[in-house]
Every structure is written in C-alpha cells, then in structure tokens.
Amino acid sequence: MRLFQILFIAFVFFNFAVMPTQAKDMVIKEPPKSLSKYYPPVSKQPKWIQQMHKMSGHFGGVFLNLKEKDFENVDKHADKLVEEYKKTSEMVPEWEEYFDIKAAEEFATAAKTHDIVKAGKASGGLGKTCGKCHAENEVSVWAKFHWPSFHKIKVTDPVSEKEVEFDEYMGIISSSFKGVTVNFGESQYGRAAKALKTFKSRFMELKSTCSKCHTGHDVKRFYVGKDADNAFAGLSQELNSDKPNPGKFWKNIGMLGKTGCKHCHLVHRTNSFIQEMWEQPE
Amino acid sequence: MKTFSRVLDLIIGFGLIGASGITFLYFLINERFEWIPETALELTRDQEILERPKAKKCSECHKDIFEAWKESRHSISWTSKTFIEASENRSKEKCLPCHIPQSVQGEKPEPRIDLRNEGIYCVSCHFIDKKMHGPYDLLAPPHPTFRNPDYVRSSFCGSCHQKTFKEWQATRVEDTCQDCHMPRKKGRLTQKKGLNLLHKKRWVADHRFLHGKITEKDVILEAGWEEKLFNLSLQNKTIPHFVPTADNGDPRLYLYIKFFNDKGEEVDSAKEIIAPQQETALPYNKKINFQYRLFNPVSRAVIELKYQSAWSKEKHQVFSKSLSR
Numbered sequence: 122m123r124l125f126q127i128l129f130i131a132f133v134f135f136n137f138a139v140m141p142t143q144a145k146d147m148v149i150k151e152p153p154k155s156l157s158k159y160y161p162p163v164s165k166q167p168k169w170i171q172q173m174h175k176m177s178g179h180f181g182g183v184f185l186n187l188k189e190k191d192f193e194n195v196d197k198h199a200d201k202l203v204e205e206y207k208k209t210s211e212m213v214p215e216w217e218e219y220f221d222i223k224a225a226e227e228f229a230t231a232a233k234t235h236d237i238v239k240a241g242k243a244s245g246g247l248g249k250t251c252g253k254c255h256a257e258n259e260v261s262v263w264a265k266f267h268w269p270s271f272h273k274i275k276v277t278d279p280v281s282e283k284e285v286e287f288d289e290y291m292g293i294i295s296s297s298f299k300g301v302t303v304n305f306g307e308s309q310y311g312r313a314a315k316a317l318k319t320f321k322s323r324f325m326e327l328k329s330t331c332s333k334c335h336t337g338h339d340v341k342r343f344y345v346g347k348d349a350d351n352a353f354a355g356l357s358q359e360l361n362s363d364k365p366n367p368g369k370f371w372k373n374i375g376m377l378g379k380t381g382c383k384h385c386h387l388v389h390r391t392n393s394f395i396q397e398m399w400e401q402p403e
Numbered sequence: 404m405k406t407f408s409r410v411l412d413l414i415i416g417f418g419l420i421g422a423s424g425i426t427f428l429y430f431l432i433n434e435r436f437e438w439i440p441e442t443a444l445e446l447t448r449d450q451e452i453l454e455r456p457k458a459k460k461c462s463e464c465h466k467d468i469f470e471a472w473k474e475s476r477h478s479i480s481w482t483s484k485t486f487i488e489a490s491e492n493r494s495k496e497k498c499l500p501c502h503i504p505q506s507v508q509g510e511k512p513e514p515r516i517d518l519r520n521e522g523i524y525c526v527s528c529h530f531i532d533k534k535m536h537g538p539y540d541l542l543a544p545p546h547p548t549f550r551n552p553d554y555v556r557s558s559f560c561g562s563c564h565q566k567t568f569k570e571w572q573a574t575r576v577e578d579t580c581q582d583c584h585m586p587r588k589k590g591r592l593t594q595k596k597g598l599n600l601l602h603k604k605r606w607v608a609d610h611r612f613l614h615g616k617i618t619e620k621d622v623i624l625e626a627g628w629e630e631k632l633f634n635l636s637l638q639n640k641t642i643p644h645f646v647p648t649a650d651n652g653d654p655r656l657y658l659y660i661k662f663f664n665d666k667g668e669e670v671d672s673a674k675e676i677i678a679p680q681q682e683t684a685l686p687y688n689k690k691i692n693f694q695y696r697l698f699n700p701v702s703r704a705v706i707e708l709k710y711q712s713a714w715s716k717e718k719h720q721v722f723s724k725s726l727s728r
Contacts, residue, residue: 161494273491279676282657311698322676329653329680333489336497336651338682361696 149261151399153215160266167266172212175205176251180244187237199229206247219254221246264395269334271393272400276330279322287330294323301356305370314360321353324381344385352376433603436542447544453533457518461525464545466594471610472524476714480522485714489652498651501563506531509553509562528559539605541592555581566679567648574687576643585609617646617710619722622656622685624706628728631697633704635660636690637677645684646677652713653680656721658693659709662701670699703727 561568
C-alpha cells in the first residue's frame with residue numbers, strides 16, 4: 122500500500138511539474154519554422170509529437186518498473202530517456218534553451234538508485250523544463266500542426282461552379298443567407314423563396330466540404346444534418362404558402378444558425394482565427 | 404528410296420514422341436500440377452517476386468494485365484494531380500490506407516511505406532505471405548499461386564469501396580463489382596513467349612477497372628406540369644449502387660433546368676447537385692422527386708443532366724431534353 126502512495130505522489134509531483142502553468146495573458150506565438158520539418162506535409166509522420174511520446178513513455182517506464190522492482194528495465198528506460206531528451210534538444214535549435222541535459226542526467230542517476238522517492242524528487246527538475254516549454258508553446262504547436270488549415274480548403278460554389286477559397290465561400294454563403302432574411306423582412310416572399318434555393322444549395326455544399334477532412338458521415342451530419350433538412354423544409358413550406366408565418370420562418374432560420382453555423386464555428390473558428398493571424402503576409 | 408522412308412519414319416516417330424511430350428506437359432501444367440513435387444518447384448521460384456515485387460516485374464509475364472492496370476485509376480492512386488491536391492500533398496491520413504494499401508484482404512488495409520508511387524498495384528491485391536493469390540489454382544513456376552474465391556466477390560472491392568459495397572448489398576442484385584468493373588474474357592494469364600502456350604486459356608478480368616458511362620438508359624427522367632409547379636423525377640434504373648458513388652471522392656451529377664416563356668426567352672432556372680458527399684446521390688431503382696415553383700408564365704422546360712467524375716473538372720452530358728407545357 123505504501124508503495125502505491127509513493128508512486129502516486131511521484132506521479133502527481135511530476136505531472137504538476139510537467140503540466141504547463143498557463144498565464145492568463147498567454148501569448149500564442151507562431152512556432153519556429155524549423156519545427157515544420159517534423160510535421161506533415163514536410164515529414165510523412167508527425168515526428169515531433171512522436172518524440173514527445175517517446176520521452177513520456179520512457180519516463181513512465183522508469184516509474185512503472187520501479188513499482189514492479191524490474192530494475193533492469195528501470196535502468197534501460199532511464200538511459201533511453203536521457204538519449205531521447207538529448208536528441209529532442211537538438212531538433213529545434215530555437216528551443217534549445219528549454220532543455221536542461223544536466224537535469225535529465227540527474228533524474229537518470231536518481232532512477233538508477235532504484236529508490237522511488239529519490240527518483241520522484243529528481244523528476245521535478247526535469248519536469249520543470251518540459252512544463253515551461255509546454256506552457257509557452259503547446260497551444261501554438263497544436264494550432265499550427267494538429268489542426269488542418271481551413272485556408273487550404275477550396276470549395277466549388279454550386280451556383281457559379283467556380284472553385285473559391287474557403288474564406289471567400291463563407292462570405293458568399295453569408296450573402297445568400299441575407300438574401301433570404303432581408304427579402305423576408307421586406308415581405309418580398311417570392312424573392313426570398315428564390316434566395317432560399319440558392320442559400321440551400323450553398324449550405325448543402327458544406328457537406329462536401331466537411332468530407333474533405335472527415336471520413337465519417339456522422340461528423341458532417343452534426344453540422345448539416347436532420348435539423349438543417351427540417352429547417353429548410355419548413356422555410357420552403359412557409360415561403361411557398363400564400364401567407365407565410367413569420368414566427369415559423371424565424372424559428373427555422375434560428376435552427377439553421379444554431380445547428381449549422383454555430384456548431385461549426387464553436388469547434389473550428391477559434392483555431393482558424395489563430396492560423397489566420399500567422400498566415401497574413403508580414 | 405529405302406533411306407528416305409527410314410528418315411520419314413524417324414521424323415514421324417520423333418514427332419509423335421515430341422507431340423506426346425508436349426501434350427503430357429500441357430496436361431501436367433494445367434490439370435495435374437499437384438503431381439510436380441514441391442521441391443522441384445522451389446528450384447524455379449524467382450526470389451525477386453517473393454519479396455513484394457514492383458508491377459514492372461510482374462509485367463515480365465503478365466504483360467496484358469500490366470498494360471490494362473497502367474490505364475487504370477488504381478495505378479495513379481498516389482501520383483494523380485487530383486489526389487495530391489485533395490490530400491494536401493498526401494498529408495491527410497484518412498486517404499493513405501486505400502491510396503497506398505499494404506495488403507487488400509476484405510477489410511480496410513494499412514498504408515504501406517515502400518513503393519508508394521505504384522499506387523494500388525499487383526502486390527496490394529495479390530501478394531500475401533510470399534505467395535500470389537487470385538481466382539485460380541494453377542501452376543506458375545516463378546511464384547506459388549493460391550486460389551481464393553474472394554477475388555470474384557464484391558466484398559474484396561469493399562475493403563476500400565466500403566460505402567459503395569454497402570449500397571450494392573442493399574440492392575440485392577447478384578452482379579458483383581467485378582462483373583461490371585472487371586468484365587472477363589477468355590485469354591492467357593501470361594504473355595511470356597513459349598510458356599504462354601503451355602497454359603490453357605482462362606477467363607481473365609479486365610484490370611483497367613472500368614468506370615462505365617452513365618447514359619439516359621441508366622437514369623430515367625419523368626416530368627410533368629401543374630398550374631404553378633413543375634415536377635420532375637430521376638430514377639437510377641440500371642446501376643446497382645448509388646449514382647454517383649464514392650467513399651471519399653466527390654463525383655457529381657449536375658441537373659440543370661431552364662424555363663422558357665412563349666417567346667422563347669429564359670425566365671427562370673434551377674440547379675440540383677446530385678452527389679454522394681451531399682447525400683443526394685440517386686439510389687438504385689428509386690424515384691427521386693424534385694419540385695419547382697413557377698413564378699412566371701412558362702411554356703417549356705429544358706432539362707440537362709451532366710456528370711463530373713471525382714478526378715476531373717470536366718462535365719459530360721448524360722442527356723438533354725426539352726418538355727413543352
């Protein structure tokens with residue numbers, strides 16, 4: 122039981138040390154260019170995060186084997202951790218200063234005493250180096266390399282049948298949407314009905330756009346699914362009736378905004394804003 | 404005269420022996436190859452073929468199949484411009500398993516590391532555990548060959564074309580993917596001179612993986628007028644999966660409707676996009692209805708259907724019809 126407690130404390134100790142301590146006024150700086158070579162499309166594999174996993178695996182391996190009293194493997198993992206840590210420190214020259222080889226070696230030495238308390242204490246110095254880098258760079262690395270960029274996506278506008286940039290398409294679809302709402306607000310129901318057809322075809326085109334990245338249908342149905350279909354059917358019914366009901370019309374408009382636009386913007390917009398900043402010409 | 408007769412006898416004699424030998428060899432190779440000891444066959448194996456060979460190596464014997472495959476979309480699954488653009492320079496992981504499959508065996512394959520430029524090639528589909536697998540049990544000295552009935556079943560194609568396979572299953576049509584996209588004709592599996600004649604002719608599948616052309620016989624149009632409405636339906640009558648179909652590509656049918664007044668002036672128009680990614684593709688043998696409200700007096704409609712494949716921006720006309728009121 123005591124061993125478990127020690128192990129738990131050691132993990133908590135390390136995790137606190139390695140967890141990024143984000144400041145409230147965090148600056149999201151674009152990652153250095155040299156990091157690009159460790160991520161697709163320059164690299165076929167996301168080598169940087171794989172490197173992180175390697176170090177994390179060896180670190181965990183030290184403590185797991187200390188628990189099992191498998192000291193041969195403790196020593197192996199300790200040596201491999203130092204080796205990978207050194208290798209990582211050379212991968213991105215701009216980040217060299219985050220690394221403290223001495224702290225890594227001290228941890229390995231402590232681990233090799235096979236005393237879990239000593240190893241836990243020594244992990245603090247090493248963990249701090251990880252935590253500092255994570256605090257300053259983790260968000261931006263994820264934003265840059267783990268989220269595909271919307272700005273590379275091209276969309277075929279179903280009306281003009283021309284391929285346009287994603288941002289441009291968002292402008293086009295927004296104008297189509299206003300064609301429906303503004304005309305309805307002015308009681309121009311015929312015009313609104315025509316605008317609805319255009320808006321619907323552009324809105325539905327987004328299903329094709331989603332499938333450029335998402336393989337499963339469930340994802341695109343989350344954005345453009347049954348609710349959207351029902352809303353469009355309701356809108357069409359109102360606009361083709363002799364006396365459209367404004368209450369039903371706006372309810373359906375609200376449904377489209379909530380399920381389609383809002384869902385997607387909530388998931389993707391923040392990251393897209395960050396990428397947009399970096400993609401602007403200097 | 405006697406000498407001549409003896410020579411003739413010898414020629415006939417040797418001829419008969421030779422013909423019997425060739426006949427026996429033909430029989431042995433085609434009907435009783437299991438009589439040949441495995442140890443003897445081991446001596447004839449080509450080591451290069453047993454180590455995931457390039458398609459070019461296979462073409463040394465299977466020239467016709469290689470030439471057909473070269474014409475197919477499968478051969479350029481990794482190198483086509485459309486794929487490179489759509490996969491953001493091949494960086495989208497979801498594309499890799501089926502564009503560079505390691506081994507296709509009825510489930511979604513793993514992507515491979517080597518020979519990526521070969522795309523979906525001979526080895527991807529036929530090479531398992533240093534043996535060639537296919538629809539026949541036969542003797543091929545350079546490599547062991549094993550029959551697997553899956554090669555003529557749709558489920559094999561369904562390893563990658565999963566969505567299309569499910570659509571086909573739902574139709575309960577017996578014709579398989581291979582029946583339409585790999586039609587078979589009698590021919591020889593190998594073109595290696597001399598050896599080809601020792602193998603009997605078999606049904607050989609077309610490895611161009613034919614795409615087929617959609618015509619007005621496949622998609623049936625029906626249309627009619629009401630006072631302020633124009634109703635139209637399309638029915639995929641002959642193709643036992645959705646039209647168009649794709650797991651991840653974006654092929655489309657574009658339906659254009661133009662409305663004209665008495666003077667022949669265009670007064671309105673509409674358009675439908677029929678595409679698998681928009682979940683609007685035409686299911687097998689089911690009418691899909693469209694309705695258009697007429698805002699102006701209309702006396703004629705022109706309906707045009709065009710097809711655009713997943714790998715091209717070009718549209719091909721399926722039909723164009725004019726309907727008067």
